[in-house]
Amino acid sequence: MAGAPRGASGKSSHPARAGWSFVKPSVVPGFGLTFGYTILYLSLIVLIPIAGLFLKAATTPLEQIIKIATSPRTLKALEVSFGSSLIAALVNVVFGIIVAWVLVRYKFPGRRLLDAIVDLPFALPTAVAGIALSTLYAPKGWIGSLFSDKGPLWQWWHGQTWLPFGLSEFSLNWKIAYTPTGIVIALIFIGLPFVVRTVQPVLEEFEQELEEAAATLGANRWQTITSVILPRLTPALLTGFALAFARAVGEYGSVIFIAGNLPNISEIAPVLIVIKLEEFDQAGAAVIAGIMLIIAFVMLLVINLIQAWARRRFGNV
Numbered sequence: 001m002a003g004a005p006r007g008a009s010g011k012s013s014h015p016a017r018a019g020w021s022f023v024k025p026s027v028v029p030g031f032g033l034t035f036g037y038t039i040l041y042l043s044l045i046v047l048i049p050i051a052g053l054f055l056k057a058a059t060t061p062l063e064q065i066i067k068i069a070t071s072p073r074t075l076k077a078l079e080v081s082f083g084s085s086l087i088a089a090l091v092n093v094v095f096g097i098i099v100a101w102v103l104v105r106y107k108f109p110g111r112r113l114l115d116a117i118v119d120l121p122f123a124l125p126t127a128v129a130g131i132a133l134s135t136l137y138a139p140k141g142w143i144g145s146l147f148s149d150k151g152p153l154w155q156w157w158h159g160q161t162w163l164p165f166g167l168s169e170f171s172l173n174w175k176i177a178y179t180p181t182g183i184v185i186a187l188i189f190i191g192l193p194f195v196v197r198t199v200q201p202v203l204e205e206f207e208q209e210l211e212e213a214a215a216t217l218g219a220n221r222w223q224t225i226t227s228v229i230l231p232r233l234t235p236a237l238l239t240g241f242a243l244a245f246a247r248a249v250g251e252y253g254s255v256i257f258i259a260g261n262l263p264n265i266s267e268i269a270p271v272l273i274v275i276k277l278e279e280f281d282q283a284g285a286a287v288i289a290g291i292m293l294i295i296a297f298v299m300l301l302v303i304n305l306i307q308a309w310a311r312r313r314f315g316n317v
Contacts, residue, residue, distance in 0.1 A: 088187035096195025126253025178260030191244030
């Protein structure tokens with residue numbers, strides 16, 4: 001009789017039919033080896049340096065740690081760093097989804113070039129970006145001169161006689177470079193690609209039939225955006241926001257040229273850490289770095305929890 005070979009007992013000798021269990025073949029080595037390599041690599045690259053940072057900070061007396069953490073200069077530097085990073089990440093979420101939408105949904109000449117330009121902040125050295133931005137937005141720069149005192153915008157504003165309530169006399173003098181505004185612009189520049197590249201693949205896989213179905217059921221454009229498109233994009237938007245925020249918090253090169261680095265005004269925490277190191281105050285630098293690490297970790301943890309909730313809530317929308 002044709003069929004599988006049978007042993008002396010008459011049962012099938014085929015391993016799978018005999019009830020034997022096998023591990024699914026894989027080109028990657030076993031769990032033990034890969035897990036051990038993962039722990040070793042993360043320890044060398046992430047865990048050991050972080051542990052060394054906290055050990056160095058622990059050598060400082062507790063009262064000195066409190067004094068450094070609560071000093072007005074440290075608090076202001078942390079406020080500027082995290083506040084500017086938060087604002088820049090929020091701006092990138094809004095405009096990043098618009099850029100991704102244009103690149104995915106429309107075909108136009110130069111689209112590939114525009115798509116490549118989005119990645120420019122990844123390849124451009126941060127110091128070069130900082131010099132370019134400070135040149136543009138300085139009081140005598142191409143863009144900064146438009147908003148400075150006696151600039152073209154100032155002259156146009158004060159030449160308008162139709163403005164009510166004496167608004168033409170309002171001193172229009174907006175300084176961008178060497179202020180916290182310049183810091184936000186630099187952080188927007190380096191964070192935009194994270195949002196665009198996170199949202200873009202989701203938009204490419206998005207079924208346009210859902211939008212057509214919503215329009216067929218009587219939904220207007222705003223209802224389609226808020227009820228059909230945004231729920232599907234929420235997890236990706238949160239991921240892009242977290243990446244842009246994390247990148248902005250630790251940014252140094254593109255900020256030092258446009259920030260001005262004025263204590264209690266436009267000084268970011270990474271610059272303060274470098275200043276501490278130049279003063280050979282390694283313990284003080286470690287304390288500020290540890291505070292930054294704890295705050296960033298807590299904020300990213302909250303963002304990840306929200307992201308996990310969004311995946312459960314909107315994952316199957």
